[in-house]
Amino acid sequence: MPDPGCPGKTDSLMPAVPRPLPPDIVIEEIPREDGCPPARVSVRIQASARSRRIRLRVPPVGPVVLQIPPHAGRDGAIRFLRSQHTWLLKALARREVVATRVGAPARAETLADFFAHHRRLSALGKSYPLEIGTTIGKRELIIWKRDTAPVVFRIPCGTDTETALRTATRHFAAEVLPARVAELAAQCGVQVGRVSIRDQRGRWGSCSGSGTLSLNWRLVLLPPELQDYVVHHELAHRREMNHSERFWDLLREWNPRNGWLDRALTRDWSWLTHLARDIP
Numbered sequence: 001m002p003d004p005g006c007p008g009k010t011d012s013l014m015p016a017v018p019r020p021l022p023p024d025i026v027i028e029e030i031p032r033e034d035g036c037p038p039a040r041v042s043v044r045i046q047a048s049a050r051s052r053r054i055r056l057r058v059p060p061v062g063p064v065v066l067q068i069p070p071h072a073g074r075d076g077a078i079r080f081l082r083s084q085h086t087w088l089l090k091a092l093a094r095r096e097v098v099a100t101r102v103g104a105p106a107r108a109e110t111l112a113d114f115f116a117h118h119r120r121l122s123a124l125g126k127s128y129p130l131e132i133g134t135t136i137g138k139r140e141l142i143i144w145k146r147d148t149a150p151v152v153f154r155i156p157c158g159t160d161t162e163t164a165l166r167t168a169t170r171h172f173a174a175e176v177l178p179a180r181v182a183e184l185a186a187q188c189g190v191q192v193g194r195v196s197i198r199d200q201r202g203r204w205g206s207c208s209g210s211g212t213l214s215l216n217w218r219l220v221l222l223p224p225e226l227q228d229y230v231v232h233h234e235l236a237h238r239r240e241m242n243h244s245e246r247f248w249d250l251l252r253e254w255n256p257r258n259g260w261l262d263r264a265l266t267r268d269w270s271w272l273t274h275l276a277r278d279i280p
């Protein structure tokens with residue numbers, strides 16, 4: 001439902017205040033026939049001395065790559081890119097299917113990029129679709145009632161989209177993660193102290209000797225199984241403040257798929273702890 005103050009803007013993934021891009025990255029807008037807003041695709045332009053022709057590539061993760069051989073100019077390469085819009089949308093959709101199957105979405109550089117391909121949030125053991133709209137108010141709004149889908153973020157018109165998305169996601173995490181900790185702690189028979197939602201660098205969580213659990217706000221971006229696994233891991237530290245055999249036995253008892261989940265977290269999702277870090 002669009003806000004009256006923001007005519008026609010129901011989807012605000014298009015940044016209201018554009019962020020500077022690295023010089024070799026361009027955003028290609030691809031119109032869609034189904035009435036959806038145009039797809040915004042990051043394309044890395046790469047000069048290639050060895051290529052004989054202009055090449056467009058969709059790697060398993062990250063931006064699309066447009067390779068330009070020495071004899072071709074940038075303008076010609078952009079024209080080629082425009083002629084390949086239909087193919088590009090299909091290739092990106094195929095990549096998404098593969099990424100979903102292996103459990104992790106394509107590596108994203110920004111939160112807006114992440115939500116463009118994987119617009120879901122996890123809370124209280126379930127995954128919910130996320131809708132992003134705008135508000136004429138000054139603050140981000142989060143509309144969600146437990147067990148009703150979807151989660152709705154309304155971000156203020158005219159603000160930096162990336163900053164607003166991060167604020168809303170952090171607030172959502174601060175609401176749902178302590179509640180999930182309480183649920184799982186009760187199931188496991190463990191006492192916890194405070195739950196603090198933090199912006200950790202390169203880690204998902206930690207547990208202090210006094211029982212404070214510090215959790216990374218990005219946990220709401222993980223699938224619910226992985227989010228719960230991280231919480232179980234930190235709860236197990238309430239019994240064992242180490243990674244001894246006894247610790248892993250306890251974790252296996254609470255979460256029998258812990259080996260598989262640990263591997264998925266390390267192999268497919270660790271990049272997520274670096275997402276949206278450089279925002280003030």
Ligand SMILES: [Zn+2]
Nearest residue numbers: 233237242243
């Ligand atoms: Zn640990």
